[in-house]
Amino acid sequence: xxxxxxxxxxxxxxxxxxxxxxxxxxxxxxxxxxxxxxxxxxxxxxxxxxxxxxxxxxxxxxxxxxxxxxxxxxxxxxxxxxxxxxxxxxxxxxxxxxxxxxxxxxxxxxxxxxxxxxxxxxxxxxxxxxxxxxxxxxxxxxxxxxxxxxxxxxxxxxxxxxxxxxxxxxxxxxxxxxxxxxxxxxxxxxxxxxxxxxxxxxxxxxxxxxxxxxxxxxxxxxxxxxxxxxxxxxxxxxxxxxxxxxxxxxxxxxxxxxxxxxxxxxxxxxxxxxxxxxxxxxxxxxxxxxxxxxxxxxxxxxxxxxxxxxxxxxxxxxxxxxxxxxxx
Amino acid sequence: xxxxxxxxxxxxxxxxxxxxxxxxxxxxxxxxxxxxxxxxxxxxxxxxxxxxxxxxxxxxxxxxxxxxxxxxxxxxxxxxxxxxxxxxxxxxxxxxxxxxxxxxxxxxxxxxxxxxxxxxxxxxxxxxxxxxxxxxxxxxxxxxxxxxxxxx
Numbered sequence: 001x002x003x004x005x006x007x008x009x010x011x012x013x014x015x016x017x018x019x020x021x022x023x024x025x026x027x028x029x030x031x032x033x034x035x036x037x038x039x040x041x042x043x044x045x046x047x048x049x050x051x052x053x054x055x056x057x058x059x060x061x062x063x064x065x066x067x068x069x070x071x072x073x074x075x076x077x078x079x080x081x082x083x084x085x086x087x088x089x090x091x092x093x094x095x096x097x098x099x100x101x102x103x104x105x106x107x108x109x110x111x112x113x114x115x116x117x118x119x120x121x122x123x124x125x126x127x128x129x130x131x132x133x134x135x136x137x138x139x140x141x142x143x144x145x146x147x148x149x150x151x152x153x154x155x156x157x158x159x160x161x162x163x164x165x166x167x168x169x170x171x172x173x174x175x176x177x178x179x180x181x182x183x184x185x186x187x188x189x190x191x192x193x194x195x196x197x198x199x200x201x202x203x204x205x206x207x208x209x210x211x212x213x214x215x216x217x218x219x220x221x222x223x224x225x226x227x228x229x230x231x232x233x234x235x236x237x238x239x240x241x242x243x244x245x246x247x248x249x250x251x252x253x254x255x256x257x258x259x260x261x262x263x264x265x266x267x268x269x270x271x272x273x274x275x276x277x278x279x280x281x282x283x284x285x286x287x288x289x290x291x292x293x294x295x296x297x298x299x300x301x302x303x304x305x306x307x308x309x310x311x312x313x314x315x316x317x318x319x320x321x322x323x324x325x326x327x328x
Numbered sequence: 329x330x331x332x333x334x335x336x337x338x339x340x341x342x343x344x345x346x347x348x349x350x351x352x353x354x355x356x357x358x359x360x361x362x363x364x365x366x367x368x369x370x371x372x373x374x375x376x377x378x379x380x381x382x383x384x385x386x387x388x389x390x391x392x393x394x395x396x397x398x399x400x401x402x403x404x405x406x407x408x409x410x411x412x413x414x415x416x417x418x419x420x421x422x423x424x425x426x427x428x429x430x431x432x433x434x435x436x437x438x439x440x441x442x443x444x445x446x447x448x449x450x451x452x453x454x455x456x457x458x459x460x461x462x463x464x465x466x467x468x469x470x471x472x473x474x475x476x477x478x479x480x
Contacts, residue, residue: 036353037350037353037354038353039353039356039357039358039359039360040358040360041358041360289351289354292350293346293347294346308332
């Protein structure tokens with residue numbers, strides 16, 4: 001018993017470290033990537049290639065004073081950033097990075113990650129309501145309606161994968177795709193001819209779930225100052241920022257596990273955790289690439305995309321897969 | 329129903345085209361100037377504050393006629409001159425020599441009347457543009473001193 005407790009503590013510490021490191025350096029990667037796309041160098045002053053920028057930003061954020069606007073709901077205001085970060089870290093606990101590297105594998109791991117992911121919307125709502133700021137409330141209302149409508153196609157697509165595999169255990173899902181890249185869920189099989197489509201659906205939904213451009217209506221700098229974290233400074237803002245990037249890592253990990261075979265290596269070469277890392281960082285690079293390509297959608301366009309296109313398509317895919325699984 | 333699927337198809341196609349464009353841009357060289365470390369050469373017609381032009385000996389070409397001072401609509405130029413006796417062909421001659429040329433750049437609108445009115449081609453626009461300061465005195469230029477500093 002004590003060994004498992006120790007195990008979990010070590011795992012949580014590693015998860016926090018991994019999340020924080022990723023958050024810090026993904027900001028750097030994002031800024032460099034954005035700069036390259038816009039044909040400028042990006043942060044390059046502090047350290048080689050600007051690599052010291054993230055720790056310096058961290059120091060700056062941590063040394064700033066915490067300001068709470070007058071008339072704000074203090075408890076909600078303080079709880080919101082923690083609530084944005086904590087589920088992201090908790091989700092890392094059940095993500096299997098390889099056959100052996102997993103903090104605590106659960107047979108309902110997928111369900112757990114979705115349960116924690118939906119807490120992110122709560123954090124946004126708390127932040128918006130607690131700030132006593134018009135812009136924050138408007139942004140949080142938008143972000144929550146967006147999260148609610150994108151969780152549906154995301155879950156339906158995940159259910160399709162769960163039906164094929166017959167398990168919610170992320171390890172079992174990965175192992176079911178083992179043995180060459182043609183076994184991966186992204187490629188169509190007899191039971192599920194529309195798998196590439198559901199991969200794209202899932203990817204779009206995970207983009208929207210992380211509130212990133214082109215779906216960053218919760219932030220919408222050009223309309224709502226800074227959206228739900230308008231009133232946040234210092235580490236409150238820092239936690240929201242880290243939470244966003246940790247959520248990106250989780251979204252990419254989940255996409256990798258469900259569709260790209262997790263740690264499975266494409267040609268049976270050098271099996272190990274690096275294949276998993278390579279896949280998630282490729283997906284994250286695509287996230288960044290998409291963010292700096294497309295302008296922000298309108299709220300109507302966003303909800304129309306979900307309710308008129310993603311949900312019908314994912315439902316169709318679900319029914320088709322269910323039928324084919326029954327027939328064959 | 330036909331419109332529905334063609335909308336999805338055309339929309340996705342345009343998104344992919346957009347991503348193709350940013351992908352290509354990613355690998356192109358950087359075009360921005362790294363300002364404090366790099367500066368661009370100003371064009372020939374750029375107007376900075378005025379500057380005195382030196383002759384071959386490094387002395388100002390200016391003969392202290394004061395045309396620029398009179399032409400200036402804002403009164404930013406203050407000229408001063410002294411008479412000195414110099415020997416030309418064995419005879420002593422009196423000559424006006426520029427002793428002071430102050431420019432109050434806080435009032436200057438860079439109209440260029442001083443440069444236009446100079447009959448001796450003694451003043452020009454500098455290419456200086458890093459002129460930010462929080463101190464008003466930094467914009468009172470002693471052009472004679474600047475000329476000496478340039479000669480060194």
